Amino acid sequence: MAEVSSAFCTSFLPKFPKLPVLPNIHGFAASSRASHRLTRCSISAEPMPSGTSSSTIPWGCEIESLESAFALQRWLSESGLPPQKMDIRRVDVGERGLVALKSIRKGEKLLFVPPSLVITADSEWTNTEAGYVMRSNSVPDWPLLATYLISEASLRDSSRWSIYISALPRQPYSLLYWTRAELDMYLVASQIRMRAIERVSDVTGVYTDLRARIFSKHPTVFPEEVFNLETFKWSFGILFSRLVRLSAMDGKVALVPWADMLNHNSEVETFLDYDKSSRGIVFSTDRVYQSGEQVFISYGKKSNGELLLSYGFVPKEGTNPNDSVELSLSLEKNDKCYNEKVDALRKHGLSTPQQFPLQITGWSLEMMAYAYLVVSSSDMRQRFDEMAACAAGKTKSRMGINYPELEEQTLQFILDCCESSISKYSKFLEGGSPLDPITANVQEANRRLLLKQLAVALCTSERRILFRAQYILRRRLRDIRSGELRALTIFNGFRKLFK
Ligand SMILES: C[S@@+](CC[C@H](N)C(=O)[O-])C[C@H]1O[C@@H](n2cnc3c(N)ncnc32)[C@H](O)[C@@H]1O
Incomplete structure (x- = not known):
């Protein structure tokens, strides 16, 4: 066989x-x-x-x-x-x-x-x-x-x-x-x-x-x-x-x-x-x-x-089920726990910024863990190591880690990263390449045209994945926020009832 x-x-x-x-x-x-x-x-x-x-x-x-x-x-x-x-x-x-x-x-x-x-x-x-x-x-x-x-x-x-x-x-x-x-x-x-x-x-x-x-x-x-x-x-x-x-x-x-x-x-x-x-x-x-x-x-x-x-x-766009785009996440420079977080990341072989693959089907537990670490405040410092370990793929649980209290902030952070990346792609794809040097050589001009076509094809497919993530993230955030709003309305209703 x-x-x-x-x-x-x-x-x-x-x-x-x-x-x-x-x-x-x-x-x-x-x-x-x-x-x-x-x-x-x-x-x-x-x-x-x-x-x-x-x-x-x-x-x-x-x-x-x-x-x-x-x-x-x-x-x-x-x-x-x-x-x-x-x-x-x-x-x-x-x-x-x-x-x-x-x-x-x-x-x-x-x-x-x-x-x-x-x-x-x-x-x-x-x-x-x-x-x-x-x-x-x-x-x-x-x-x-x-x-x-x-x-x-x-x-x-x-x-x-x-x-x-x-x-x-x-x-x-x-x-x-x-x-x-x-x-x-x-x-x-x-x-x-x-x-x-x-x-x-x-x-x-x-x-x-x-x-x-x-x-x-x-x-x-x-x-x-x-x-x-x-x-x-x-x-x-x-x-x-x-x-x-x-x-x-x-x-x-x-x-x-x-x-x-x-x-x-x-x-x-x-x-x-x-x-x-x-x-x-x-x-x-x-x-x-x-x-x-x-x-x-x-x-x-x-x-x-x-x-x-x-x-x-x-x-050709949409024909590669294994396609992904690398999304770059980094710690905020003005984070009070910046050094502690960098140390935790280093300990597990990671750095800031760090790239994570984003697929049309979503993102990894590792990326979510890294984002948890970025948004968490000093009162979560005992969790930094666990977050960094999970971001490095070293966690034993297949479910990764979960901090419901950080969910909204974390998803918003990933959404901000996607949107910042999307704007770079859009600038290239929609803005043309003003820096394209002019050449009188036909072959060289053809070659540049080809490279540009390849780059456009790549950037279009990568941006498509980011658009999809943006859509999913916005929907999740809307659901979280409307859930919170509903809970608040019910709570206020109860309060009025007991007044
Ligand atoms: C292992 S070789 C395959 C034989 C090659 N087509 C040749 O003529 O020598 C790999 C190269 O084939 C081309 N190739 C392979 N798959 C392709 C695809 N799906 N679309 C366009 N070019 C492809 C690329 O130029 C790639 O570098």
Whole structure:
């Protein structure tokens, strides 16, 4: 039986692990070529014909061209990939994708990519010296794989992966390719902006660490013309958008050629994993596909912001049941108990401000607990620790904590935070971008148009969730207040009766 994993474990792009740094060091990349086109189901960044602030990567392909994808398909078949029920085609969603060649049943196992055709941290290096140096420095999986990909790519036809690498996008789509000014201008309202800035800085940090600790000591093995920030931005972009975590292989991360031609659909619930019985990477379909239909998998239960961050696309509004927006809550600076509350938060690994995910279905117990802490006064100080622990998700009760006396004030606080966030989104969405620099370059103008479309799609979906929360909160507050009013009217009625 297939051991198909659940959500996060096998999804494309596992969460960037607490940055894959080299031992004993801390720390751990945006301009481009992108034409604009709105697909029917989602919006994604596509490469622009050469020109514009382009990447200088000499390998990979322009994704519009299927030639390299067909070559990949031929090479994989000759190298042991069994006959497939799917074929690489140009598709409406995701540029290239896998399309059913015949009808496929629900629950059918597909792919069967043998481990010999998979790239992992254990793969053999064509440049054995480079592999030896990296392994003897105990470089963790992510930086190791990023370096491996560059090393193999630079060796062109001498690498066994040359046909695979030629079919990879020359410029993977992700926020790594947005400039800081673009992130600031287009994602000003969204918390994804900070996540993108951190990611760029993490990738830069990893490259800087590798250069300082390893590359600079072995310049003939790792020449700067090949191993530089630009190539690392490419390889990390590939890893972010194509790496899979295989839970049946003890969580090993891998690049799985062919399987990585599958596009994501947020309503699909099937993930890639290693199947011990067939000894291959498979997935089981969760629905029927007719011949000619594109087959999808899930990259994990990700919000639209996370999908934009790692994969460079935003699903069509309202189609992602896992969508959420990060709401930022913070302690009031003039709170008399500010320091005590900060200490309680710190003790449980939280800070101020702190972000919490808000979904269309509502908010978490953690967010409510944090808001309780924000609004509570000094006479609740013995409860601060309990509130902070619950905000950190450390409470044992599934019901969380409940302070009816703080309910109204807490909901009002969350409503104020939602409204302040909504006004930032509305300013961006309705105010246009007056700061948009004017450019005479058509390609650059197209690229900016695309980034703006992506940002508008993201911000519209995030604001929609906030609007929904605003509606729920207002109704709850109205009910609380009208309940109080009714109680007061009854009380006054009794008072008159007894007078
Ligand atoms: C694992 S690859 C899938 C194969 C890819 N379409 C290709 O041609 O190489 C992930 C990339 O596919 C694209 N993609 C996947 N799902 C998508 C979707 N639902 N809408 C738009 N683009 C998608 C994004 O560009 C993403 O970075």
